Amino acid sequence: MTTYMDIISIFILITSFALVASKKITSYIKAFRIQSALLAMALAVMGYFHFVESGRIDTLVLCALIIALKVVYFPKLLNKTYDRVEHKVEKDFFMNIPMLILLCSGIVIFVYFIISGIGSFGNEDVTMQVVNMVSVVLIGVFFMITRKKAIGQIVGFLVVENGIFGAVMFGAEGMPLIVDIGIFIDLITGILIMGLMVFKINDLFDSINTNKLRRLKG
Amino acid sequence: MSLSDNEFIFTLSILLLLAGAIAAIVFSRKHKAANIISNCFCIGASALGAVSVIRHLLDGGGIKQVFTFTSNIPLIEISLRYDNLSSYFLLILFVLTFAVSIYSIGYISHYYGKRAVGVFNFLYCSFILSMMMVMLAGNLITFFIAWELMSVTSYFLVVFEHEKSENVKAGTVYIIMTHLGAAFIMAALMIMYALTGESMIIGSNGLFADIPEAFKNLCFIFFILGFGTKAGIIPFHIWLPKAHPAASSNISALMSGFMIKTAIYGILRFTLGCFGVSEVWWGTTILVLGIIAAVLGVAYALMEHNIKRLLAYHSIENIGIIFIGLGIGFLALSKGNSFVAGIAIAAALFHTMNHALFKGGLFLGAGSIQYSTNTKDIEQLGGLIKKMPLTAIFMLCFSLAISAIVPFNGFVSEWLTYQSIFAFLSEGSLGMDLIIILSAAALAFAGALAAVCFVKLFGISFLGLPRSESAKAAKEVPVTMLSGMGILAALCLAFGLFPRLVLKVIAAVTSEIAGLSLLENISNSTIPICSGISIGNNRMSMAALLVVIVVLVVAAIIGVRLTGGKGRSRGFGTWDCGFVEINERMQYTATGFSKPIRIVFRLLYRPYRKLTVKGEIPEYFPDKMEYKVGTVSIFEKYIYDVIIRWLQRFSRRVKYTVQTGSIHMYLSYILVTVIALMLYGRLF
């Protein structure tokens, strides 16, 4: 199983690089969708093994939830929001893309340096996967920092969530189902509110450029 | 479980207070019912509580458990218990609450139909309950919870009349100061717990005494800073004169009468009770702080013309007097002189009780004046003695008591303090004689200035001619308010005449907290019925003195009658130097009254006067002239204003450099923090 998992986790990391490298909003929503799909795939593999070993189906339920929410619903919602607010095309990021990629690689190396030093994971096999997933978390935050548009921040936030979820899943074979469902409900509320806020920001500033929020400061 | 069972009565009194709080909310629609029912519960609770603690103390005391709640989580443990020290402070609280609650029945009536009386009474009961909890707190966590609860409930009571902006401002200053103090207290409590793992403070296993000296000293500094803020020790006093005028008078009475005393309790509980006194400089610090507070407190009070602010400054003075007693006691303990320490600590505890009685009463009196004239400014008053004769008599009693004039209780506790100073000095050279004698001088000076200040307060507001329409229209307050004040006035006189009644109770406390025997040292069997105290060769008996004065007054009346016959007298206007009839505007004002002192101590007061002339050509054709005199608080100007300005400058810099308003900046802070934490985890 470890091999499959390793491969999937690397793909997830690569999608997050794709995310950082994409210029247009639609393209990074797409990258996020692929990343979520990969996550669902990993879950499906794990769920299959669980089902075979002990007859548990909770991991499969979770997989279905991920597909429903992160692969289908959120990207659709984001696309719809984008269609309704965005009219003009402008530069969406602070640094040029090669620089961003370089920095992201730096993050991965840094995380590897950190995680390899801890070494307290019960299972040495998962170290690589955890490194990848924690890198996804940090890259997600980094992504949020570098994008100007509010939708970028939402996607970045979702990627952070993906990373945390993945780290837990790979590192400790998932949390109890009830906790995960709780997190998902939180996430849905969060995303809905953020979506609403995007409209509000658009109304107020005629743009969803979060740089303009500076003006709100007293 | 009967009424003869002390713990049962005590628990009953707590339950009654809770019932009072609930009743206030339940009846909140009907203002009058809410007020009367809730206050009746408070009266009952305090009466029962007082009976229970007096019996406890006279039975020899010990530790009694009231309530415990334990949980599996370490430190989350509520323990309510009391020992002799707590009982004594609880006694003060109950006596004060008893009188104040009776007073409140009448006083709150001016809120009917205007304000949420139910909420007020709920807060009132909770405030009393929280102060009780501070006294009852058996362990560190309970103490801190109760302490914060007390601060929060009192804050709400201070800002209860929140539509006035100065009240909100006063509340803000109060909550900031009190939380600064609480932070220091919390730090000290955490140090204590971290070093010993012990959390019981009442009936502790003596583990706190083993804390290394350096940490004890650190804790002591924190306690002085923290409790000093609550007590209003100069220079942490600035909230007191702001918060008291903002709160309604019955709350001020409780706050000044008891809440600031919880600081005295805290210092005694944590330093004497938990650590024991070991360092000489502890006593010296307390003594010096006491001297400063006593003298400056009364000096500032003299310049105030708002009754409640004036009284608030007097609270600072009296806390200073209590601190002088405590300081002498601590010094004596560190020198191993238990005789002097017993007298000094007894004096401090006695003064704590006395101050609760007369300052509580004075605030109630101020409330009565406000109730019938609607003003707190004594320059607007005058002639009230004819409109409110009973209030005037009570106020006169309280004024005499706070000025430490015979035969009232204030004198007895100051006398005891003087005696401890004297006894300590006559023990021999201790290297600190000069500070100790200065504390005696400070006491004398503060007492004399207090007398001047209360002559001003009483003379300007009750005597002479009314200075405003509202003072002319004043009426005597309802009987409940009068009886609330009357109880306190009677106690002031009774404790002055028979001080041994109180000292008997205090003896149980001093023997507990420091193993000091008191009664053998002060008893005097030759003077009957608990009236006399004798320490060494020094004796005092207020009852005997009062008898002598009364006999002499009667003799004077008879003598004058015998020599001069029946006196003829004629009413006439006050002498006007032959000009037109004098009116109320020609009377001496409070400002004028305190002017000589303002000029003598101008270095302290920084008086200023400003004349503004308005008009088209103000030099020649003035329409209106405004003359303003005032003083500048050097503490606010040179300490607090400087700190605030520095803080503002710092905040402005933060606003432009750190808190930029950019989401991306904030997100990078998160990233940097996460990375830093990861690095920290990896490297260390």
Add this chain to the structure above:
Amino acid sequence: MGYIIIQLVLMVGLAPLINGIIKKVKAFSQKRKGAPILQMYYDIGKLLKKEMVVSETSSWIYKAAPYVVFGSTAAAALLVPAVTNAGGLNAAFSGGDVLVLLYTLALGRFFLMLAGLDTGSTFGGMGSSREGMISSLMEPSILIGLFTLGLASGSLSIKMIMSESLSKVCPIADPVYIIIFFVLVIVLLAETCRIPVDDPATHLELTMVHEAMILEYSGRQLALMELAAAVKQLILMTLIVNIFFPITAVLPAGVPGVAIMIILYIVRIVLLAVVIGVVEVCIVKLRFFSIPNLAALSFILAIIGFVNYFVIGR
């Protein structure tokens, strides 16, 4: 009991004489004949019979004040034994010590100041305000002075302080005592409104203190007020003569001894009164706001006396 009555009669009866003597000394220095020495007795007798004019503004405080002031001052007079020898000390009233004495006098002063404010007259307020300032400035030095004497004799009780003086050969030669003596003299001049502080002879609103407070009084009330002021003056003088100039000769107890002591006491008091009169003649009245300097002087003297006690006195 009999002794206490003697003490009371002596203090109250002798008090007006002092004023007469001081006035006579001043008149003598000015080459005047002056009023008779007993003038104040005549005044009081006359005032007692005269009609009172009571301000309509005043309240019961105004009427009660003369009695309270007199009662408390007379009670204070009982605390200071005039006859120290011949068993006088043992028989004296012991309701309190030095502190009780000070605060009993404070009771009288409190009512005196209130009475000044009660009539709504500006003079009264002015007098009260000034009296308040002077008395509070003097309080620390009188306290430290008496504390030092108390330390030297091991007790704050006035009797013990006086009996300690009796046991010394010549107390005024002791450096501690001589410093405290000057302190008490300054206090005496200030507290009884004598010349560098207040001029009892004038009724000028710019200067008067005590006279301003009792300006409205007339008739028997005025008599009591004046008498109380004189008694207060005598109390302080008695303290000075009995502590610093005691009669150390052993006298028999009983009536002859006490009679001799009373005569000796009167002689010493009269001598002190003459000295005060001379002092008043020789110095001028201070500006009101120079009084703090005088108070500071007495405070510093008191502190020096205290330090002296610890350095050499023990």
